[in-house]
Amino acid sequence: MKRLLAAWCFLVVFSSVQVHAQTGLELVCSEVVAGEGVTAVRPLSDFFPGLRGTPFDTPVFVMGDGARGTEGAEAPPCAAIVAGTHANEIAGVLASYWIIERCRVPEGRLVVVPRVNASGATWSLQDASGPRFLELGSRTIRYGTRLSNPAQERLADPGSFVPPQASGNFPALAGQEARNLNRQYPGRQDGNRTAQTAYALTLMLQAEEVRIALDLHEASMTSSLVWSMITRPEHLDAAALAALDIEDETGVSFHLEDSRDEFAGYSHWEWGKLGISAFLVETPNPAQPTDDPTIEQLHNAAAPLAKRVYVHLCAAKALIANAADLLQDAGALRIEGFPSSVEEVGRWLEGTL
Template sequence: MTINHRKTGWAAVAVSLLFSVLLTLNYVQMWKDDLIIPGPGVTEVKWLSDYEPSLRGTLGDTRVFVMEGKEPGATFLVLGGTHADEPAGWGAALILVEHCTVARGRVIVLPQCSNTGFTHNYPQEAHPQFISFPRPDGTKRTFRHGSRTGNSAEHWPDPEVFIQYPHKQKYSGEECRNPNRAYPGRPDGTFAERVAYGIQQLNRKEKVDMQIDLHEGQPEYPFINALSGHPRAQDLVSLAALEMQMYDLDIGAEVSPPSFRGLSNLEMGDMFPDLMAMTSETVNPTQGKIRGITDEFLPVDGIDAFYDRAAQLGYLFAPWEGGSPLKKRIGRNMQELQALCVALKEVTGKEIEFGRIPSYEDLMTNGVGYYFNPPPAEPADPGFRALPGVWRLFTQR
C-alpha cells in the first residue's frame, strides 16, 4: 500500500467516525424524558416501578399520573403511548394530564405507557424523532415521536419467532418488543413482558374498573375508527359507540377475538373478572404503506395526496374528507373517554365523571396545542434518567 492509499484510508475512517458520533449524539436525544406539565386535575405522580420495582432505572419505567375527584367513584385506567408512533393515543392522554379534571372517581393516566418505544424511532420509514404543537401564545410544545416496538437495546437480539406467554401463540420475532403482544406479562420474561407485568400489578393494586388502550392504525386497515373490547365488555362497547353517534362520530364496535393473544384488553380482561378492558383506534396516515412525503408535519396535519386518491377510488375503510389531522383524532378520543364513562354507569352502575374535559368540537376549534400548558421560560435539560440496557453494561458496575 502506498502512502497515498494509507492517507485515503485513514481519511475515510475519520469521516465515518465523525458521522457516527454526530448520528449517535442525535439519536441519544430521544433517551431524555419529554417535559410533561401536570395540570390542576393531577393529585399524585408515581412511576410504573412503584408497582414493579425491577423496572427502576430502565427505559421501561414511566410516569403514572393519578387524577382523583372530590366525589368517590370507580377507577379508570387510560393507557396512551403503548405504541409511541401513534400520537392520537399519547396526545389524548397528555391532554388529560395537563388540562382536564375529574369530578367523581379516579382516572389513572400513563401517557407514555411504553416509554422504551419513545427512546428510538423508525428512521428508515422517514419518521420524525420529534413533533411540535404551537400554542396560542406563540410558544410551542415538543414531544418525541417514537416507535411501535421497544428499544432493541433493552432486548437483543430478537428471536426468529416470538412465542407469546402463556398461550404460546407464534408471532414474528420483532413482535417480542411489541408491548401489545406482551400481556398479561410476567416478572421474569422479556423486557416488554416485564413492562406489561407492571401494568398488571397496577391493575391489581389500584383495583381498576375500566381500562382503555388508545391506538392508531393505517387508513387502509379495516380496524380503524373502532372500539374493541374484551367479550365481557361487549355491552359497554356498543353503548359507548351509540353515545359517540349522539355527537355525529361514527365508531365501529367490536369484540376482541379470543384467538389474538397478548393484547391488553383480552389478557387483562381475562385476568381481572371485574375489569372492563377496551382498545380503540383512530386513523393515522403516517403508519400507512401508500403514504407520500413523510415528515414532522404528516402525523399532525394528516394530509396526504396518495390517500386522497385512494379515498377517491374507494379503497379506504374510513371517511377521509379533509385528511386525518391529529386534532380530529384526539378530539374523537376525548369524546370516546366521556362516552365510556356514560356507558360504564349504564352497564355496571359504577361512576366516573370528568370535570373539565374538551369535546371533539373543542379540539376541532382550538387545535391540540391549546390544551398543553406553557413551557417554562428556560426549560431545564432533563438529562438521562435511564440508559438502555446495553449501555448500562458499560457504564455501571
C-alpha cells in the same frame, strides 16, 4: 496522545450511556405538565422495581381521590387510560396529555399512563438513533415506533415469539413481536423489558383496583380497524352505547370488534381476564404503516390530528361513562374537562387555547 484518545473515548461512551439512560419518566415529563386534577405522579417501577432507572420506566398520573373506600363502604371506581403502547400512534398520547393537563375527577379515580412504552418513543423507523419530533405550537412531541427500542432491551429478540398466556396451538409470531407491548400482556417478570413493562402495568391495574381500562391506538387509513372499538363479548353493550354517544358528538360512526382467545397478549383480552371492562380504541393515522415522515399530521386533510385526538377523548368519556353505568356495584366516577369541540382541541394543539 493515547491517554487523550482514551479520555475522549470515555467521554463519548459516557455521554452515549447518559442519553440511553434517560428514563421514560424524564421523557414523558418533558412533553406534558400535570394539571390541577392530578393528585399524584408515580413511576410504573413502583409496581415492579425491575424497571427502575430504565428507559422503560414511565409515569402513572393519578387523578381524583387517591384513597380507597373505607372498610364496609362502597369503593370509588377506578378507570385507567393507557396510551403510547405504540409510540407512533400519537393521537392517543395527545388525548391522554389533554386529560392530564385539563381534566379533573371530582368523584372516583382515574389513572393515566400516557406513554406506557416510553422506549418506543426513543427511536424511529427512519433513524434508529433517535425519534422524530413533531412541533405543535409551543409543544414538541416525539413520533416513535410501534416496537420498543432494541438497543434498550435486556434480551435479544427470540427467533419467534408466542404471547405469555397463549394456548398451545397459538401460531408463533415473528421474533421482533417480543418488543410489541400489545402482544406481551400480562407480562413476565423475567422476560425482556417489554414483557416486564406489561407485567408492571398488570400489577398497577390490580393494585389500583381498576374496573374500566382503555388502550388508545391508531391504525393505517386503509385498515379495517379504523374507527373501531375492540372488547370482550361481555362488554359489547357498553361499547355499543358509547359508539352511539361518540357518533352524536363527533359524527364518526365506530364499528365494534370482538376480542377472544386468539388475541392472547393483547390488552383488551388479557386485562379482561382481570375482571376489567377493557376497550381498545382505534383512530386513523395517515402516516401509518410506514410512519412516512413527509405526511403532515396537524392539518392533514384526510385525518387531521385535532379530530383524531378529539374522537379519542370523546371515546374515553363515552366508554368510561357507559361502562361505569353497567357496573352493578360501583360508586360514582365523574370526569370533567373534556373538550367541547374539535376546534378547541386544535387550538390546544397549536398552543393558542
